[in-house]
Every structure is written in structure tokens, then in C-alpha cells.
Amino acid sequence: MRIVVGMKWVPGTTSxxxxxxxxxLIREGVPSIVNPHDMPAVELSLQLKDKYKGEVIAISMAPPxxxxxxxxxxxxxxxxxxxxxxxxxxxxxxxxxxxxxxxTIEKINREIGKVDLVVFGQETIDSSTAHIGAQTASxxxxxxxxxxxxxxxxxxxFVVERVLEDAVEEWEVELPAIIxxxxxxxxxxPVRLINKIRYKVEKPIMTWTNAELKLxxxxxxxxxxxxxxxxxxxxxxxxxxKIVYTPKSGEDAAKWIIETLMKDDKxxxxxxxxxxxxxxxx
Amino acid sequence: xxxxxxxxxxxDCQKLEDFKNVWVVGEVDENGITEASLQMLTPAxxxxxxxxxxxxxxxxxxxxxxxxxxxxxxxxxEVIVLDDEGLSMYSPHVYARxxxxxxxxxxxxxxFISATMKGRELGPYVAxxxxxxxTADCTEFDVDEKTKDVLMIRPPFGAILLAYIKTPTRRPxxxxxxxxxxxxxxxxxxxxxxxxxxxxxxxEKPKTRLISKKMxxxxxxxxxxAELLVSGGKGLGAIxxxxxxxDLAKTLNAPVAGTRKAVDMGWIPHEKQVxxxxxxxxxxLYIGVGLSGAAQHTFGIREAEVVLAINNDPNAPIFNQSDYxxxxxxxxxxxxxxxxxxxxxxxxxxxxx
Numbered sequence: 077m078r079i080v081v082g083m084k085w086v087p088g089t090t091s092x093x094x095x096x097x098x099x100x101l102i103r104e105g106v107p108s109i110v111n112p113h114d115m116p117a118v119e120l121s122l123q124l125k126d127k128y129k130g131e132v133i134a135i136s137m138a139p140p141x142x143x144x145x146x147x148x149x150x151x152x153x154x155x156x157x158x159x160x161x162x163x164x165x166x167x168x169x170x171x172x173x174x175x176x177x178x179x180t181i182e183k184i185n186r187e188i189g190k191v192d193l194v195v196f197g198q199e200t201i202d203s204s205t206a207h208i209g210a211q212t213a214s215x216x217x218x219x220x221x222x223x224x225x226x227x228x229x230x231x232x233x234f235v236v237e238r239v240l241e242d243a244v245e246e247w248e249v250e251l252p253a254i255i256x257x258x259x260x261x262x263x264x265x266p267v268r269l270i271n272k273i274r275y276k277v278e279k280p281i282m283t284w285t286n287a288e289l290k291l292x293x294x295x296x297x298x299x300x301x302x303x304x305x306x307x308x309x310x311x312x313x314x315x316x317x318k319i320v321y322t323p324k325s326g327e328d329a330a331k332w333i334i335e336t337l338m339k340d341d342k343x344x345x346x347x348x349x350x351x352x353x354x355x356x357x358x
Numbered sequence: 359x360x361x362x363x364x365x366x367x368x369x370d371c372q373k374l375e376d377f378k379n380v381w382v383v384g385e386v387d388e389n390g391i392t393e394a395s396l397q398m399l400t401p402a403x404x405x406x407x408x409x410x411x412x413x414x415x416x417x418x419x420x421x422x423x424x425x426x427x428x429x430x431x432x433x434x435x436e437v438i439v440l441d442d443e444g445l446s447m448y449s450p451h452v453y454a455r456x457x458x459x460x461x462x463x464x465x466x467x468x469x470f471i472s473a474t475m476k477g478r479e480l481g482p483y484v485a486x487x488x489x490x491x492x493t494a495d496c497t498e499f500d501v502d503e504k505t506k507d508v509l510m511i512r513p514p515f516g517a518i519l520l521a522y523i524k525t526p527t528r529r530p531x532x533x534x535x536x537x538x539x540x541x542x543x544x545x546x547x548x549x550x551x552x553x554x555x556x557x558x559x560x561x562e563k564p565k566t567r568l569i570s571k572k573m574x575x576x577x578x579x580x581x582x583x584a585e586l587l588v589s590g591g592k593g594l595g596a597i598x599x600x601x602x603x604x605d606l607a608k609t610l611n612a613p614v615a616g617t618r619k620a621v622d623m624g625w626i627p628h629e630k631q632v633x634x635x636x637x638x639x640x641x642x643l644y645i646g647v648g649l650s651g652a653a654q655h656t657f658g659i660r661e662a663e664v665v666l667a668i669n670n671d672p673n674a675p676i677f678n679q680s681d682y683x684x685x686x687x688x689x690x691x692x693x694x695x696x697x698x699x700x701x702x703x704x705x706x707x708x709x710x711x
Contacts, residue, residue: 295366302491326690
């Protein structure tokens with residue numbers, strides 16, 4: 077089967093700092109990484125390939141530095157990478173981004189071979205929208221299942237298992253389809269030397285710009301994005317009492333905690349209520 | 359056509375003034391409309407009043423009409439029901455296309471969807487099918503006084519910034535919010551409202567089929583429902599430390615939650631994670647032990663009424679996010695605290711009997 081897996085190249089820390097003067101993010105000096113939530117998606121794709129043969133193609137819509145990320149995934153065992161990169165794509169919201177990704181998948185379908193499955197991660201650590209999987213599926217009119225942690229063929233039918241808040245579900249999915257993995261789905265395999273050597277020798281990475289994709293400029297970048305960020309502000313602080321105590325001992329701490337909580341109207345009530353409960357709620 | 363129409367040919371042309379009303383999409387389970395969906399009536403009411411328009415509940419499924427009145431009781435002015443045998447089983451793409459079809463027909467200005475796990479699957483599919491903008495996991499909504507665009511307010515980038523996002527040229531404006539970000543509006547069993555049954559041209563054939571569903575054990579109170587919650591982070595060091603926290607929770611009869619680190623360490627399952635990639639909780643008392651107070655975590659306890667933190671690092675940011683802080687090693691504090699609590703418990707019992 078031919079599997080396409082999505083990758084986003086994101087700032088390596090979620091503790092991004094803000095420039096106090098401009099109120100914008102300081103991205104300089106923050107090294108980028110493969111979005112950690114994409115790793116289970118890559119792992120699931122590779123496991124499917126291990127079991128059922130075929131190839132895994134990683135795609136990323138990003139500026140050229142994201143090649144490093146594709147190189148990493150090839151190190152893990154992904155067969156090839158496609159960097160989708162053009163200044164014309166810049167400033168895209170999730171609708172315009174998913175449009176470019178959907179068109180990339182169509183081009184892979186036409187020129188490389190039929191795509192059976194597209195796998196995305198749960199969300200990205202820098203924007204956490206979890207939109208791209210569903211939106212790409214909508215552009216392609218493919219089915220979509222989210223929070224997947226396992227996938228296999230049962231009697232030649234593709235079956236995925238996914239987790240919700242209160243249940244584990246098994247779904248039969250008609251291919252081609254798009255799935256997105258749960259962030260705790262699978263532990264990613266390490267990079268292997270043999271794959272790194274293959275990368276050096278074969279350079280199995282292509283870059284597609286809009287010269288190749290030929291997308292209408294009104295559908296991409298800022299023009300193709302219905303949403304705009306009108307402003308950003310610091311998250312307002314929740315007002316807290318901020319009473320801090322440094323105790324002399326554990327016993328001292330315990331006494332202070334109980335006294336303090338008992339003096340607090342709300343805390344004392346709930347504490348009494350829970351302590352008077354019969355049995356265990358855990 | 360207007361200049362509005364020099365747009366991506368994949369989009370349909372729109373006249374913004376044709377779009378009215380605020381929709382809330384109802385997720386339904388055996389008991390009716392989920393609390394998470396009904397909570398979305400709270401921001402819907404704010405936005406509808408600022409836009410001087412109606413709140414419409416939208417129910418899509420099979421045999422769901424009987425739940426329509428719940429929407430009215432919690433504040434919707436009207437309910438649109440698409441009740442069709444072809445929707446007897448939830449399939450994300452089929453439901454999304456049906457909701458999108460309804461929206462094309464009825465032209466709501468705003469669509470709110472609760473960002474439950476199913477909502478996060480469905481919402482972007484609906485919005486994209488409409489070629490509309492969507493903003494995920496909002497924490498507040500407002501209206502731009504001048505343009506009357508809805509402002510979707512959300513915290514990207516590790517929960518330190520709030521972005522105000524708007525959709526000036528497209529409708530509907532789709533927004534989602536996580537469960538418990540908004541309070542459930544009060545129920546009024548005497549409220550009346552119109553319930554309208556509608557049809558769409560075609561219900562698509564599902565390409566996905568649910569073949570089995572195993573409920574997860576619910577012997578435990580979900581952390582988002584607890585009034586007293588005990589929570590731990592990396593500072594607990596090892597599973598032994600986390601077990602000590604569990605003992606404290608047992609003494610208190612309270613459920614245990616944790617940070618992303620606690621989940622990563624395997625001390626606690628993901629559904630008990632508090633924070634931006636976990637859940638938002640709203641206990642009356644939140645006791646955080648050995649957690650530093652990263653913005654992504656404290657984002658999930660904004661609705662906690664009282665926060666008590668125990669951490670041995672006086673510079674831990676959690677002390678700025680707490681009402682009461684104790685700078686001490688949890689290994690010394692917890693056993694003493696459990697002893698005090700047990701004595702208190704016995705006193706209460708003696709009094710009670």
C-alpha cells in the first residue's frame with residue numbers, strides 16, 4: 077500500500093518567548109524539530125509498510141529548512157520525502173494549507189501512484205488546531221477517522237482502532253482514507269544508520285513549488301485563507317492569592333495547609349465534603 | 359458579481375448580509391444532547407445578543423428529534439432537526455457533509471461546535487466543506503463592534519498568547535471550544551421554542567463503519583467533574599512519588615490527575631492529563647504536587663477556584679498561579695498531611711455518628 081504521512085517542522089519548544097516590545101513571537105534561536113505528535117503517525121505508517129509492503133512518502137509544506145525533518149523521517153525508514161515549498165504558500169491558514177496538501181496528494185496519486193492512506197499526527201505543538209487531517213479529507217472527499225492508535229487489515233478490510241473520552245472503537249474504513257493518530261498511539265522507532273546512508277546516497281527528496289502544483293493564487297497563501305489574526309495579547313493572569321509558606325518541617329507544612337484551607341470558605345467546604353464521603357471514588 | 363467574487367474558484371460566492379443566526383451543533387448520546395454541546399449555548403447567547411440574532415440548535419442523526427427540547431430548555435430559540443435513517447450511525451464525513459449541506463441552505467452567520475474528541479474530528483470537516491474559516495479550541499468569543507465579525511479568541515503557542523482571529527470575508531464563522539471552558543447555562547423547563555424538521559438532498563453513503571465499541575471502565579470520577587482534584591508532575595520523580603500522591607488522593611476520596619510529563623512517564627493515563635493537550639478542569643480545590651506550573655498546564659486550571667501547590671523549588675512558576683503555596687519536599691509534606699487529614703476524617707466521623 078502507498079501511504080502518505082504529513083509532517084510539520086515546528087519550533088522545538090512550546091515555551092516560546094514573546095518580544096515585549098512588539099508582542100510577537102521570538103522564533104530566532106529556537107531550533108526546529110519534527111512536530112512530536114507526528115511521530116506516532118510516522119511509526120504507524122512504517123508498521124503498516126512492514127506488514128503489508130508498499131511505500132511511505134512523507135510530505136511537508138514548509139520553507140526549505142524543513143528538509144532536515146524529512147531527512148530525519150527517512151532515517152526512520154520512510155521511503156521518500158516531498159517538500160512542498162513556495163513563497164506563494166506563505167501566510168496560509170489551515171484551510172489554505174490543507175488545500176495545498178490535498179493537491180499534493182492528488183499529484184502523488186497521478187504521478188507516483190495510487191495513494192491508499194494518508195496519516196497525520198494528532199495536532200501540532202505550535203498551533204494545536206487538529207484541523208489539517210479533517211480539512212484535507214474534506215477537499216478530497218475521503219473518509220476521516222481521528223485519534224487512531226492501531227490499524228490493520230482484517231479479511232482484506234482496513235480496520236482502525238481509535239480512542240475517545242469514554243470508549244475504544246473499531247472502525248472499518250474504505251480506502252483511500254485519511255486518519256490522524258492519537259498522541260500516545262505508538263512509540264517512534266529510532267533513526268537507523270543504514271537509512272541515513274541511503275539518504276546520503278539516494279537523496280530521495282523532491283521539492284514541489286507552485287510551478288509544479290500550478291494552484292490558483294487566489295486559493296493559496298493569505299488570499300486562500302478566510303481567517304486572519306487580528307491581534308495577539310498576553311494570556312491574562314488568573315487572579316490568585318499567591319500566599320507562599322516555607323515550613324520548618326513536614327508536620328509544620330501539614331498543619332499550615334490544614335489551617336489555611338480551613339480558613340478559606342470554598343476550600344474548607346469542599347474539603348469537609350470529600351473527607352466525609354463514604355468509600356472511595358477512585 | 360461583486361468584487362467579493364474574485365475569489366478562489368473552489369469557493370462559492372457569498373453575500374455576507376444573507377447570513378444570520380448562531381448555530382450550536384448538538385452531539386448526541388443515549389441520554390440526549392451532551393453537556394459539552396449544551397455548554398456552547400453560553401457563548402452562543404453572548405454572540406447572538408451582540409449580533410441581534412437568534413440561537414439555533416442543530417440536531418443531526420436518527421431518532422434524535424425527541425431531544426430537541428433540551429436545546430430550547432437550555433437557551434436555544436429554535437431547533438433544526440435533520441432526522442434521517444441514513445444517519446443512524448455516526449460517520450464523520452457523512453455527518454459533516456449533512457451539516458454542511460444544511461448550512462449552505464440555511465446560511466448561519468456563526469457555527470459553534472464543542473471540541474470533544476468527536477467534535478474535533480467533525481468541526482474542521484464541516485467548515486472545510488463550506489470553504490469557511492474555523493478556529494479551534496477557543497476560550498472566549500466576542501464581536502468586533504465596527505465590522506460585526508465574530509472574534510474567536512484562542513491560545514496558540516504554549517498558552518502564553520491569546521490570538522484574536524476573525525473571518526472578515528466568509529461565512530459562516532466556525533468556532534470550537536473544549537468542554538468545560540464555558541459553563542452550562544441554567545435550565546428552564548418552561549422555555550418554549552420552535553422545532554423545525556428539515557431534509558437535505560442526499561445523505562452520503564458512509565465509507566466508514568463502526569464495528570465495535572468498548573466502553574472504558576467508569577468506576578472513577580472523570581477529572582473534569584471532580585470538585586476536589588489532586589494532581590502531580592515531574593517533580594514527583596518516580597512512580598513511588600506518584601503513588602504517594604495517590605495515597606493522598608485516597609485519603610481525600612479525590613481523583614488523581616497529572617501533567618503532560620506525568621503522562622509521558624507513564625504514571626497516569628492520558629485521559630487524566632490536565633492542560634492544553636489534555637483537559638480543562640474546574641475543581642473547587644486543586645492540589646498540585648511536584649508540578650512546576652508550565653503555562654500549558656496551568657491553562658487547564660484557569661477555572662479552578664482555589665489552587666494549593668506543593669513544590670520544593672521556590673522559583674517554580676506555579677507559586678504565581680496558586681492561592682496557597684508550600685515550598686517543601688513532598689516526601690516530607692505528604693505523609694504528615696495524610697496523618698493530619700486522617701485525624702480530621704476520624705473527628706468528622708465521630709461527630710457524624
